[in-house]
Amino acid sequence: MTTNRRAFIKTAGLGAAAAAGATTLAAPAVHGQSPIRWRLQTYAGPALAEHVIKPSIDAFNTVANGEMEIELFFADQLVPTGELFRAMQRGTIDAVQSDDDSIAAPVDISVFGGYFPFATRYSLDVPVLFNQYGLREIWEEAYGEIEGVTWLSAGAWDPCHFNTKNPIRSLEDLKGLRVFTFPTAGRFLSRFGVVPVTLPWEDVEVAVQTGELDGIAWSGITEDYTVGWSKVTPYFLTNNISGAWCGSYFANSERWDELPAHLKQLFRLCMDSSHYYRQHWYWGGEANLRVNGTDMQLTTIPEAEWQTVEDEAMTFWDEIAAESERNARVIEIFKKYNAVMKKAGPPYRSA
Template structure:
């Protein structure tokens, strides 16, 4: 065969191979358009923005073939009904926090955050390497949902108050907006918990409908303007040491995706999960300084209050473990890892950070 003949046949063969491959490629990258309802307002670029990050990644990775349209809280369904809309296939996806649905079953909260549980790093370790994702999905499957971590804020602040909170007595009768079943714990100390969506907190504080409210931390809280109507800012948010935000998908819709789309979706969720925590870690330092310059009064919860809340939390857990086998199964897994996690965390990380904080407070860095 002469060289010219070989090159001609090779070119024809190459074109034919490409033509044959095209249908297979198209088959593996079908056009998919989903709707996602968020539990958060658009004004919060960090926590609401996690869903936009996911949507952008999927679109770019598939040349626009896999599209997820993101809707803020209230555009399609109320923010606290996002998971319900996924269960009923009203939408294919939502971006929400499991503890919003604890009233249906407290097990919902375990995938996100419960009082005195794990830090953000601990939650991520448990989810990705301690079986947490599978355990939570075993529960979510009962609601026609499959979910993956989709963000974390890091340990949150303890909230904004119209008056100082110095003793257990100061909690009695306090109308406090708090997410998750931390409210069930605080009830034992006399608090009157209120579950209010993020966009409704400011007017409730301003009108005096509530006496205090927790949301996330400095960056988001400053954007929502809470410092204008409640000057005392407490820490830490012991009910949310490392709250995981979830992407939740209708199980049938997820299982109907091609395998490569399923894999891509899981990967994009993990990337969005990491991105949110990194964003908060970068933005909160500047925000806390800004809040203080605007008159915010930072206050730590006293050891007395923290200890009372810790003891009350353990009482609640004991009751739930005794009455809810599904809750017990997941909580046992978290508790087992929590013990080891805090054994390790107090050695290298804690001592390094503490030393560096002392240097910062001495003005050396």
């Protein structure tokens, strides 16, 4: 009876409003309406995407409750990774999860996406730099100058180590190594004789097996085991050139602007959920697999010798700073941040 009365009152009210010529107000989405549909492509292959993005997209689709649905595509599935930015700009795809460097974002700060040498030591450095030291505002400024793409959020992934077919125990062992890596990381590593090689992500394992590649400098040990690289590269170098990969979410601006406020907020919450998941998944995985992993033998370049690489990174920083005024601001933030961390001492930086 109560249900019938409420239905009657609701129907009567709508009828009266129509009769009076009142403007119909926008109503919430009703089940049965066609949902908003997005296609999002990640930089990651299927096994890796199971951790770095899929849980958050599954959660979004559940909580969106029929109003919106995001279809997730993996590395190079719709568009080659290097063409992702232009495809998103054209509206071929609606959103992207990757780093600025790999997708060839046409902004000066793209060099800082992925692995910028020694900018970070730990994964927590990335969100602190963006949320407390001003990188967020710089990224928003840079992408605000580019038509058609909206930068949404940055987060941290794993550190950048070498996993190789032969052991690396000195800088001399790096010379001539054909390595799959990120553009800016490769640009830096070439100073030590490394030969950067660009391939589709899905071809990397076979390229190691056939001898096209001698190794990989694309991840930490967690990804090596997750995606199967640990089976073809039996050595893992404990020295790294960056403590955390810096990746972002982007969207086609028109599609983003079309979203109602609550769906934008839901997507932001799911991005944060993804960032949080990676913090603990990588942090725990890197330690656990060094200790308990059985596929890879750990090797190390002595600290005094590795210092040569760290020192060269400071020269590299200054060269990047000279490329644009905005790059110089980013480098200044890195220097300020690392000075604070060093003064703070353990656990922020070693004494």
